[in-house]
Amino acid sequence: MDVRGHLDLLLLAVLAEAGPVHGYAVITALRDRSEGAFDVPEGTVYPALHRLERAGLVVSRWEQATPRRRRIYELTHDGQLARTAKQREWRSFVNRVQAVIGPATAQAMA
Amino acid sequence: MDVRGHLDLLLLAVLAEAGPVHGYAVITALRDRSEGAFDVPEGTVYPALHRLERAGLVVSRWEQATPRRRRIYELTHDGQLARTAKQREWRSFVNRVQAVIGPATAQAMA
DNA sequence: TTCCGATGCCTAGCCTGGGTAGGTATGGAC
DNA sequence: GTCCATACCTACCCAGGCTAGGCATCGGAA
Known part of the structure; x- marks a missing residue:
């Protein structure tokens, strides 16, 4: 299943809840x-x-003293804000889609 | 708000529930x-x-005897099937995202 | 009567994002 | 010693959706 335009939300959520974490761990956490x-x-x-990172939502640093080289990512303050904003957007988006495809489906989701 | 990869679902849903309808009406219905x-x-x-239409999910015909030329779209049988399939996919997708971004958000949606 | 906005259709091209495919390197298990 | 999992990366392709334009007709407002 592809992530369909909501990848940033997913990444920001993982980074927010799992704390500072390296890229590969983001992938496994998502899975x-x-x-x-x-x-x-x-x-x-x-x-x-x-x-x-270019957008300023995360910062990265190379982890010291680990067997393998790992780049650790962490949310910035802007990243935190972006996360909550994107969660709001997500809720709104789901409600809108629900409104279009019919309340029966919405009920079936509960 | 953009449709983020779920446009087909939305279109199929509108066509399924609004019946045979022309393109412009699909746009207004969606809005x-x-x-x-x-x-x-x-x-x-x-x-x-x-x-x-190329995918065989809808068929179109030019409406006769209307002031303006209108192309009427209608779901095919495959289109009906695709619609229900995409609705299932959608529900699953929402649940997966919810699982990743946290149950608190899922609860807030109810 | 003339003009403009809404209706109704269309396509060429751009851009972004996500996926594919491939490369590099190390650690541990067998 | 070989192979898989870990861990990183980028170049490229491709689809989808958006921008920006074009065309035509109708009805109402000025």
């Missing part, structure tokens, strides 16, 4: 939390994290 | 049902309808 549904390829996640 | 949120430009909808 675990979605029960395997969001098996997002590395070629999607790494560039996305770089985008978020 | 009305979403309370203005999905104000999808014509340059998005018309090509999308053509895609759906």
